[in-house]
Amino acid sequence: MILHDFLPSGNGYKIRLLCACLGLKVTLKQYDITKGETHTESFLAMNPNGKIPVLQLDDGQCLSESNAIILYLAEQYKSALLPTDAILRAKVYKWLFWEQYSHEPNIASPRFWLTHNAMTDLKKQMLPDRIQQGHAALKQMEETLAKQTFLVGDSITLADICLFPYTHVAEEGGAYQLTEHPNIQRWIKDIEALDWFIPITQD
Amino acid sequence: MILHDFLPSGNGYKIRLLCACLGLKVTLKQYDITKGETHTESFLAMNPNGKIPVLQLDDGQCLSESNAIILYLAEQYKSALLPTDAILRAKVYKWLFWEQYSHEPNIASPRFWLTHNAMTDLKKQMLPDRIQQGHAALKQMEETLAKQTFLVGDSITLADICLFPYTHVAEEGGAYQLTEHPNIQRWIKDIEALDWFIPITQD
Known part of the structure; x- marks a missing residue:
């Protein structure tokens, strides 16, 4: 998986923190959001909202919205961080x-x-x-x-x-x-x- | 269930719409948010954020945040509106x-x-x-x-x-x-x- 991210971003850090907890390896690809690097045509093809973080799955599908991504990962890896109750x-x-x-x-x-x-x-x-x-x-x-x-x-x-x-x-x-x-x-x-x-x- | 709500609110309407789809009956209790009616002590005891909608379950527990409530209800009633994929x-x-x-x-x-x-x-x-x-x-x-x-x-x-x-x-x-x-x-x-x-x- 590739995490398209900007290191000082707390939204991206939610995913990095969860991956650390789950023991998941992700490749980080960094963008400088202060220089418009998330508004290029190729980035907008991954997320029309023009924002990091984007999690690109191994099959190429791209997920956006940090909290949606952590919910997805917690469900996918059946983490106790998302209670069953x-x-x-x-x-x-x-x-x-x-x-x-x-x-x-x-x-x-x-x-x-x-x-x-x-x-x-x-x-x-x-x-x-x-x-x-x-x-x-x-x-x-x-x-x-x-x-x-x-x-x-x-x-x-x-x-x-x-x-x-x-x-x-x-x-x-x-x-x-x-x-x-x-x-x-x-x-x-x-x-x-x-x-x-x-x-x-x-x- | 009691839905603490304000009729013109789109956030409350999300829940009313979902309940209509699921065939669920909820009792509506209305508050005028323009008159501070969600900032009383009794309301803040249900939601410290002082905002409608609040879904009060039959056992008295209160859920807040409209999108959290619709996720809860869709899961609870195993609705196809929340895909399993x-x-x-x-x-x-x-x-x-x-x-x-x-x-x-x-x-x-x-x-x-x-x-x-x-x-x-x-x-x-x-x-x-x-x-x-x-x-x-x-x-x-x-x-x-x-x-x-x-x-x-x-x-x-x-x-x-x-x-x-x-x-x-x-x-x-x-x-x-x-x-x-x-x-x-x-x-x-x-x-x-x-x-x-x-x-x-x-x-």
Whole structure:
């Protein structure tokens, strides 16, 4: 399998982290998203949305949307990260969709704007509202992690694989302070201590 | 089951539409989201994110995030709307996450701002970029639906249930014209012609 990716991307890192957990080898093909490398004709043929990550299977088929890819891989490899219990699965799904709507745009996007020289006047004006919503998102994670070890109970699931990448680098860019969220900090350390853990910039 | 919902919501409508397809009876409990009715203590106990829809199961457990709920229901009732084939499932997942990140914020949010008197100066400035991205989202649907009957092939899936609600009312508010997208218009008519179809304002 080939993972079409950009190393600093938390969306790509979800897949790299899951592959590390599952012991799967993928070939990494890197694109610089700041230089439009995902808007070429050949890239758009793999993903008309023009975004990494794309997982290219051995038969050439291409899957897109990071959370769709981790669901696919967890099902394919029958990983316990995707529980068989229907309610627990629904809770995993909840966090995955919540991440895309309520977490990523408020935590990952400001990090990208602030660390990749991508700030514009409009984004500057949008920033306070995004940061307010990002604080609300971190508060929901903090309150959950104050009651249990991981996001869907006391075992790690895809929800943690999905939320770890952008949360653990939330401070980059300066919009967030994780010291305000001791249980998120504890959870980050717990994940970093797992024997299959790999850092964001390692392929 | 009780569906905590707001009738004009496309997110709630996804679940109402799926329940109609599955022949499931749910009791509807309505909240006016424009009056803060989802931010009460009792509502936040069901969903700390303070958003409809919430599906309350018969044992009292509450599920949130519309796309997580439709995945749960489709699995629970073994609906063919969620294919068993791994690649087709991954494609359904792709559209569900894409809807939350690339479609809903650009098509549903401007509709809400324009039709519910929710426009602010900042939102006015954000609107051109949202509309540009909304046009790109509709273009991706149009190109897919030019090649096949439904979003994941020639059979209806959860991807169509998920994308129909906000797409079929995209023109409300005046930001989009569906006449530019004949295959989306054809797809809307195909779904509206299904014998279990119910309109957005019917519980």
